[in-house]
Amino acid sequence: xxxxxxxxxxxxxxxxxxxxTFCAPNIYFQGRLRRGYxxxxxxxxxxxxxxxxxxxxxxIKAGQAGLKVAxxxxxxxxxxxxxxxxxxxxxxxxxxSHLYHQILHDTKNRGIEVGEVKLNLEAMMKAKExxxxxxxxxxxxxxxxNNVEYIKGTGAFQDEHTIAVNLVDGGETSVKGKNIFxxxxxxxxxxxxxxxxxxxxxxxxxAIALQEVPKKLVVIGGGIIGLEMASVWSRLGSEVTVVxxxxxxxxxxxxxxxxxxxxxxxxKQGMKFKLNTKVVSGDDSSETIKISTEAAKxxxxxxxxxxxxxxxxxxxxxxxxxxxxxxxxxxxxRGRLIIDQEYRxxxxxxxxxxxxxxGPMLAHKAEEEAVAAVEYLTKGYGxxxxxxxxxxxxxxxxxxxxxxxxxxxxxxxxKYKVGTFPFSANSRxxxxxxxxxxxxxxxxxxxxxxxxxxxxxxxxGEMIAEGTLALEYGASSEDVARTSHAHPTLSEAFKEAAMxxxxxxxxx
Amino acid sequence: MNATRVLLQQRQPMIRFLGKRAIPSQxxxxxxxxxxxxxxxxxxxxxxYRKKAQQHGPLNQSSQYSTIGxxxxxxxxxxxxxxxxxxxxSELPQRFQRLAWTQAxxxxxxxxxxxxxx
Numbered sequence: 284x285x286x287x288x289x290x291x292x293x294x295x296x297x298x299x300x301x302x303x304t305f306c307a308p309n310i311y312f313q314g315r316l317r318r319g320y321x322x323x324x325x326x327x328x329x330x331x332x333x334x335x336x337x338x339x340x341x342x343i344k345a346g347q348a349g350l351k352v353a354x355x356x357x358x359x360x361x362x363x364x365x366x367x368x369x370x371x372x373x374x375x376x377x378x379x380s381h382l383y384h385q386i387l388h389d390t391k392n393r394g395i396e397v398g399e400v401k402l403n404l405e406a407m408m409k410a411k412e413x414x415x416x417x418x419x420x421x422x423x424x425x426x427x428x429n430n431v432e433y434i435k436g437t438g439a440f441q442d443e444h445t446i447a448v449n450l451v452d453g454g455e456t457s458v459k460g461k462n463i464f465x466x467x468x469x470x471x472x473x474x475x476x477x478x479x480x481x482x483x484x485x486x487x488x489x490a491i492a493l494q495e496v497p498k499k500l501v502v503i504g505g506g507i508i509g510l511e512m513a514s515v516w517s518r519l520g521s522e523v524t525v526v527x528x529x530x531x532x533x534x535x536x537x538x539x540x541x542x543x544x545x546x547x548x549x550x551k552q553g554m555k556f557k558l559n560t561k562v563v564s565g566d567d568s569s570e571t572i573k574i575s576t577e578a579a580k581x582x583x584x585x586x587x588x589x590x591x592x593x594x595x596x597x598x599x600x601x602x603x604x605x606x607x608x609x610x611x612x613x614x615x616x617r618g619r620l621i622i623d624q625e626y627r628x629x630x631x632x633x634x635x636x637x638x639x640x641x642g643p644m645l646a647h648k649a650e651e652e653a654v655a656a657v658e659y660l661t662k663g664y665g666x667x668x669x670x671x672x673x674x675x676x677x678x679x680x681x682x683x684x685x686x687x688x689x690x691x692x693x694x695x696x697x698k699y700k701v702g703t704f705p706f707s708a709n710s711r712x713x714x715x716x717x718x719x720x721x722x723x724x725x726x727x728x729x730x731x732x733x734x735x736x737x738x739x740x741x742x743x744g745e746m747i748a749e750g751t752l753a754l755e756y757g758a759s760s761e762d763v764a765r766t767s768h769a770h771p772t773l774s775e776a777f778k779e780a781a782m783x784x785x786x787x788x789x790x791x
Numbered sequence: 792m793n794a795t796r797v798l799l800q801q802r803q804p805m806i807r808f809l810g811k812r813a814i815p816s817q818x819x820x821x822x823x824x825x826x827x828x829x830x831x832x833x834x835x836x837x838x839x840y841r842k843k844a845q846q847h848g849p850l851n852q853s854s855q856y857s858t859i860g861x862x863x864x865x866x867x868x869x870x871x872x873x874x875x876x877x878x879x880x881s882e883l884p885q886r887f888q889r890l891a892w893t894q895a896x897x898x899x900x901x902x903x904x905x906x907x908x909x
Contacts, residue, residue, distance in 0.1 A: 444884060613836060621834060623822035629836045630844075631822075642827035664814040669827045732805065759805040 327351045329660065330446055330460030332438040332605065335363020337637025337649035338466035339422050344657040346429030353458050354431055355438035359451055361422040362415075363468050364638075365646040368488040371418060373508075375411040376491055376515045377677050383407075384518035393716065402519060404495065411491065434458065439606035443630055447606075462632045462660055465620060466653070467605060469598040469638035474503060477565040477594060484567055484592050487512060493591065496520045501574050501589035503562050505532040507676045509595030510549065514678045517554050524555045524587055526562055528579050536643075536674055538688035538737040541723065545682050545739050548719050552679075557585075565592065600639040625665070626656040634659075648672050671754040675744040680706075680720045683747035686735030686754050689725060698728035702760065702784025706740045708791040709779075710771040717741045722780035724760050731759035731785050742773050749777060760784035843876070 329345045331338045334356025342354040360367060386400050426433050436450040438458075447457045471486035473479055481489035490512040496519045502509045505527030517523040529535065531542040532549075546556055559579045566573040574587040600618040607614070612628050614620055620628060620635040627634050636656050637649035651672070655665030676682040692699050705721040706712040720740025726733050736750035753763050763781035768774045779788040822837045872878050880888055898906040 442885060611836075613834065615830065621828075622825050623833060623837060624825055625820065625822075626825075627822065629834070629840045631841070641825050641829065662814055663820070664818050730805075753806075756806045761802070762804045762806050765802070765804075 326459040329462045331464040333466035334361040335468045336646040340653035342431040346431045348661045355434045357437040360419040362419045372491045380515045380518040465635040470601045474594045497591035502593045504595035506534040541737045625659045673747045681743035682739045683743040684737040704780035709776040724784040726760040
């Protein structure tokens with residue numbers, strides 16, 4: 284009878300009343316005051332979906348600011364792609380494979396006689412896992428220290444303030460937030476026609492977990508990820524061929540002169556490159572994989588044979604299963620969440636940071652955004668300078684750059700000066716017997732303000748920090764040149780490149 | 792004379808200490824294009840959502856997002872719908888929506904309250 288009196292057009296889900304925070308004044312009202320406006324469950328100040336670099340940094344920063352924070356992560360360990368299957372494990376493999384390669388090929392001329400050198404890939408992988416687990420557990424500790432609630436599960440929007448969480452350990456829960464950050468990151472873009480099984484056809488995730496050294500490895504995509512992984516397996520004994528659609532390696536951000544020199548240096552290490560080449564199709568039906576290529580502008584065809592194919596053509600934002608359709612949030616043509624200058628989506632209390640939105644897909648960019656987004660929330664003001672975000676490729680020698688490159692400045696019609704300094708003229712590089720590469724400064728022709736710094740050489744990744752600081756402060760090349768740099772260090776090459784930009788280098 | 796000339800010739804570094812960082816007194820919180828946006832445009836949905844949405848007061852007020860709790864609720868302005876607009880209860884946050892009846896409540900009504908004492 285009751286139902287017929289009060290028909291409902293849309294049957295609603297029953298709202299679970301888990302726990303009432305309302306204390307009834309006497310026994311008569313106990314349990315009878317559910318129908319009031321008193322809130323039933325605790326609402327968080329901030330709920331973050333994704334415990335990667337963007338998510339966990341935002342969670343810690345918000346915890347430090349005294350907000351009530353929950354961070355939802357489905358992987359089972361914090362740190363996202365970077366810590367679990369990206370930057371960190373790859374750096375472990377790059378460092379250890381470099382050591383192995385150096386012991387094999389570069390000890391005699393240093394006066395070190397070594398006996399038989401053998402690779403124990405299993406132990407190398409274990410060393411990688413030890414670094415990863417140490418770091419991910421470190422974040423869990425930081426969560427506890429900063430009162431961040433860590434929810435292990437998959438979050439999906441139920442409405443604009445509620446996230447339904449499918450828990451990793453089974454069961455479901457939901458969490459409400461006054462503010463919500465989407466920091467779900469990115470995933471490797473698959474190559475049409477090749478099925479990724481992470482054994483024979485792999486992404487970067489599979490490339491850091493191969494059980495044995497492949498005899499022949501073909502890398503589709505000569506960007507940073509592709510070249511780093513190519514370096515690892517080339518050093519461990521694979522015959523590596525890199526196929527790149529563009530006319531240069533390193534992606535469009537790398538300065539053309541630096542890219543050319545890097546390609547030469549990597550080629551000397553045994554890597555083969557096929558630039559301006561398009562992969563047409565792949566056939567993984569037989570034991571080896573056949574990759575058909577042709578010249579990017581059409582024409583010359585070729586077939587490459589490989590035991591393992593690494594697909595490294597880029598990454599795409601990851602929003603699958605997030606329930607964006609439930610709240611009407613839109614993405615752009617590449618799947619990136621559309622945000623304004625304060626990281627807000629069209630729904631102002633829902634912000635988006637990291638790989639899932641605009642800008643380069645870099646962990647340190649995500650970190651900057653996380654801090655800025657929380658500051659917008661707590662202080663109403665944040666800061667990220669997208670013009671001064673460094674990029675580093677951890678091959679040997681390393682490649683690093685910040686700011687604009689020559690081709691970009693030429694296209695923009697900016698008048699500029701260039702100054703370079705080779706590591707072969709640097710004393711420390713000479714003593715280290717590691718003299719390949721150079722530092723290149725680009726500064727404004729009129730004001731001498733630094734516009735870009737590009738390095739290929741030993742320790743470039745660490746050295747670029749000084750360049751980024753100079754760029755952030757709006758320094759001139761003369762400012763850097765007149766700053767004392769310790770002798771003998773590699774950083775003197777940095778100073779001398781600045782000297783050669785506004786005047787002349789001393790040692791070259 | 793010469794000392795002055797030397798001083799005048801001294802190089803002025805481009806890096807200058809600007810003093811302690813402070814939050815600007817006026818920050819424009821209206822949505823603008825994100826600096827890294829490739830299209831350099833915001834879709835219309837940003838404006839249209841703000842026109843109709845109510846979050847702790849109307850959203851189309853520019854100075855609203857200073858800090859959390861930065862201003863008392865009474866200063867946020869009326870929460871009523873604009874002229875010619877109306878809000879449906881179902882558009883409000885869930886805590887303002889009608890509660891679904893629980894099975895126990897339905898039984899209580901149907902049994903005239905007897906089930907609550909059973």
